[in-house]
Amino acid sequence: MGELATDKHVKYILSVEKRKDDFESVVMEHLRMNGAYWGLTALDLMGKLDAVDVDEVVSWVMSCQHDSGGFGGNVGHDPHILYTLSAVQVLALFDKMDLIDSDKVTNIVGLQNEDGSFSGDMWGEVDTRFSYIAICCLSILHRLDRISVEKAVKYIISCKNMDGGFGCTPGGESHSGQIFCCVGALALTGSLDLVDKDLLGWWLCERQVKSGGLNGRPEKLPDVCYSWWVLSSLIMIDRVHWISKEKLTKFILDCQDKEKGGISDRPDDAVDVFHTYFGVAGLSLLEYPGLKPIDPAYALPVDVVNRIFFKK
C-alpha cells in the first residue's frame, strides 16, 4: 500500500488546470467552480495552497458572480446554488471573505420554499443537497438567521427513510451523498438529536465492503468519494467506531496513481480531481499524518473554519 504520495498529488492537481486540449476536460468546464474547490481544498489539506496564484484564482471566482449574488460554474454560465457554495468556500480558503458582498450572496435565502426546502436556482428543482448548501453557505456568512431554520430542518427530517438514511426529496432512496448533506445540515443547525443515530449508523457502517472501501448504496462497488461522505456522516453522528478505519485507509492509499499522482474511485482506475480531493479529505478525517484536519460538516480545513468564526 505504501504512503500518501503528497508531492505527486500536488503536481497532478496543478497540471489538471492547464489541460484544455481534450474533449474529456473541456466538457467539464461548466462545473469548473466545483473543480476549483476540490483541487484547492486538497492542496490546502496537503499544506500546498501557496503553489497557486491567489489573485488569478480569486479574480476568476469573482468574475463568475451574477447581479443576483449567485455564482455560475464558470464565466458566462447561469448561477446555481451548487457553484455559489464552492465559490464561497474557495474565497474562505484564501481568507478573502471580505471580497464577498454578504448581503448580496444572502439573496439565496430567496430560494427557500414554503415547506422549508431549497431550490437550486430560479427553475425550482428541489433537493436536500441544496438545503445543505444553503445552510452551509449562510452559516459561513454569519447569516443563518435570515432563513427559517426550523422549517429547513423539518423538511430534511421529512426526507428520512425507514432505514435511517435520507434521500433527495421525501420518499427518495437513501444515498450516502444525500445522507452527508442532511446530516451536515442538521449538524450545522444543532439538530442532530433528531437523527436516529443507531439506525443511520447501522446503514452507514454496512457500506464498508470486504476490501475496506465504502460504497454509496447497497450492492454498489466501493468508491473513494463515498469514503468521504459515509465517513464524515459517521463522525458527525459519533458512530465511526463501527467501521474499520485501518482498512479504509489502506483502500484509499491503494487508489493512488503513485507515478503520475492523483487518486481514482477504485484501485487501478483513472484518476480525477474529484476523487483526489475526496481521497485526501477522507485520509484527513482518518487523521493520516502530515495532513491538516478537515471539518466534517463544513468540508473545509479546520483552521479555515476557525478563522471564519473566531476572527470576527
Added chain:
Amino acid sequence: MSQTGADLLKQLEDIFESDPLIDEVGFVHPSQFDLLNEESSISSNSSDKAISQATKSTASSEGCSEQKNKSFWNKDHKLGISTSILLPLYKAAKLAFMTALKQYKTYGNQSDEIGNWLPASSSCDLQSILMRHSRSLLLLSCDFMTAWNCRKLVVSKKQQHSMFLDELHLSALVISYSPKSEQAWNHRRWVIKSISAHCSDFKDLLRKESELVEKVAERSKMNYRAWNHRCWLISYMDQEQAVCELKKSRSWAALHVADNCCLHYRSRLLLKMMEESGGSEKNESSGYKADIKQAWKDELDWNETLIKRYVGREALWLYRRFLSMYWINNFLSDSGGTSYNSNYCDPFLENEFCLIDSCLAVQDNEFADFQSQAVYAASYMLWLKVQVPEPLGNVLRAKMRAMDLKTLVDNSYQERSSLFNHFMS
C-alpha cells in the same frame, strides 16, 4: 482535418432538420465507424444509405463525402457521432450557443425597455437559433445547465404544448447517451410540472414516463437519477396506478435482484397504497385491512423465494428489513397479544427464524456468496431483535445466543463485531 468546427456543427444541425425523429445518440470510435458504414451498406438498398439524405446532399455539394462519412452516422433515427470530431464540434457548438444566448438576452432587455421595435420575425429567428444550438451543445455536454435553462426560458415564454413535448423528446435523447445526466432528468420534471395542470392525457404521460425509466434502467444498472425520477412520479399517481405499477415492476425486480433502486421503488408504492387506504372511509373496513395485510404477506413470501434462489444478495435482505419492520409495527400485535413470555410464538417471527436458520446452515460452505448469506441472515436477526417490542427483544436475544451469531460474525466479518456488540448489550 479540412473541416472546421463550424462546418461540423452545421452538418449536425442539418441532420436534425432532416430527421427530427432521431431517438438515440451515441459517440462512436472511428474504428467502429467503418464497420457501421460497411454493415449498413450491405444490409440496405441504395435508397436507404447509412448517411442520411441531408448529409449526402451537403457532402456531395461540397465534394468531400469521404470525410463526412467518418464524422456522423445516421440511420433508422439513430445518430452516431465520431469521437474524433468531438473537441472541434463541442467548441463550435459552445461558441454558437453562447453568442446566440448573448444576443437573445440583449434583445430581450431592449424589447422590455423600448417595446417591440424589432420585427417579430427576428425575435423568432433568434429563438430558433438558440434552440438549435442549445440542442447541439446538450448532445455533447449533457449537464450544461445554462443551455437547459435557456430552453426553459424560451418554452415558458411561448407556452405551447407541443414545445413542452419537444423538450421531453430532447431530454430522452440526451438520456439515451448519458443515462445519469442529472440535468436531463431535472428538465423532464420541470416539463411535467409545467404541463401537469392542463394535460388531458396526463395519466398516459405518467405511464410512459415510468416505462422510459424501466428502459433506461435495463441498460444502466442501479441508476439513482433514473429511479429517483420514477419515485417522484408516484406523487402524481392515484391508488389504481400505484397498484398497477407494483404489479408491473415485480417481474423486473425478480430479474434484477441486485438493483436496490427497484426494490426501493416497490417500497414506495406499497407505502402509497397504505397511505391511500388510511384516508378514505370506505377503506376503513376490516376487509380492506385484511387485503392490505395479504398484499404485505405476498411481498414477504415473494422476497423469501428470491432470497433462497439468489444467495447472498444484500438488496433482497435490506428489502426484507423494510417489509418486516412495517409488519412488526402494524400487524404483529394482531396475532400476538400483549403478554410475551419465553414460549411466545408468533407465526410471522417463527417463519423468520426458520428462514434465518436455513441461511445460517450453509455457513460452512466455502463459496463467498454463502458466507455473505450467513452474515446477512445474522444481521437480519439482529434487526428483528432491535425492531420488536421490548419484552420480545429478550426472547430474540436468547435465540441469538442459541444460534451463536456473535461467533459467526466475529469469525467471518470482523468489521461488524462492534455493531453487534452495541445492539446485543
